[in-house]
Amino acid sequence: MGIIEVHNVSRTFTVRTRAGRLRREKREVRAVDGLDFTVEEGECVGYIGPNGAGKSTTIKMLTGILVPTGGRLRVAGVDPARERVGLARRIGVVFGQRTTLWWDLPLRDSYELARRIYRIPDAHYRANLERCVELLELGALLDTPVRQLSLGQRMRGDLAAALLHDPQVLYLDEPTIGLDVVSKSRVRAFLREVNTLQRTTVLLTTHDLTDIEQLCRRVMVIDHGRVVYDGGLEGLHAAGESERTLVVDLAEVCAPIEVPGARVVRTDGPRQWLAIPARASAAPVLAAVAARYPLVDLSVREPAIEDVIARMYSSSEAHPKGATV
């Protein structure tokens, strides 16, 4: 049995919309519609999809905040909605757009509250706090009120708070949203460590494919409340034939770059944009450009998740699910 079991789960919402000046109409929104998947203990799974696909609704059902309209859900062997309080000790949740920390209190006090709420034994608490403080470089921030922390510092603070009670499962909803490159890489390094050393199961929702690339062997794509792809990131790129973009700044205006494995898709003065297949390494293209052209700077842009999914649909025509799940 997996640590997360989702069988034919649905969740509908009834929304009231205006129909004329006085009349209101009821409409059903199927946020999640016959969702099926299993996550094994110790996996780190990316859970991605376009806006409104049903990701947050799934996470809310997995924490017990929302009750499914149909189907069967189990997390660590229990029904989340029925045993929400008991399950809270076994899961950790981090929402990138919100904080679970106390706004006016120093980080240290929020952690102390978590210790009491979860009744974490002293020695355990001290060891976990020490490990999180070291790995997330929180030492100098422990006495700072949360409202004075930068977004990246607060996110690191939130991650520590979610892990002090040693949860078996960690749900992350956009943990790197709005962070700079350095903060993103710190957060990712920490999550890798938590998943590989602590064997914490991670379900990660993100719009940043680099998060998935660096952390997850498995990715599930959800669209219109259903899983439309379940497999490796490479397979997803292959299914959609997705492309990365290499942005190249040259010392002078040149004719469009010609190197094997890449094609120029745009030019603007000395800057050129090259498309390369996302599943191939960018290194040979970088080396060829550097050897033949007066290179000043370059950066690699991952394809947007929305583009990868759109391409996946167009390449598998009307039946993406059959092609990939």
Ligand SMILES: Nc1ncnc2c1ncn2[C@@H]1O[C@H](COP(=O)(O)OP(=O)(O)OP(=O)(O)O)[C@@H](O)[C@H]1O
């Ligand atoms: N409380 C609610 N009442 C009515 N409709 C809702 C509610 N919560 C979600 N929905 C609808 O359910 C659908 C799925 O929403 P959900 O927030 O799960 O998507 P998401 O994949 O997390 O999107 P995003 O990436 O934008 O956060 C959307 O159409 C949304 O409008």
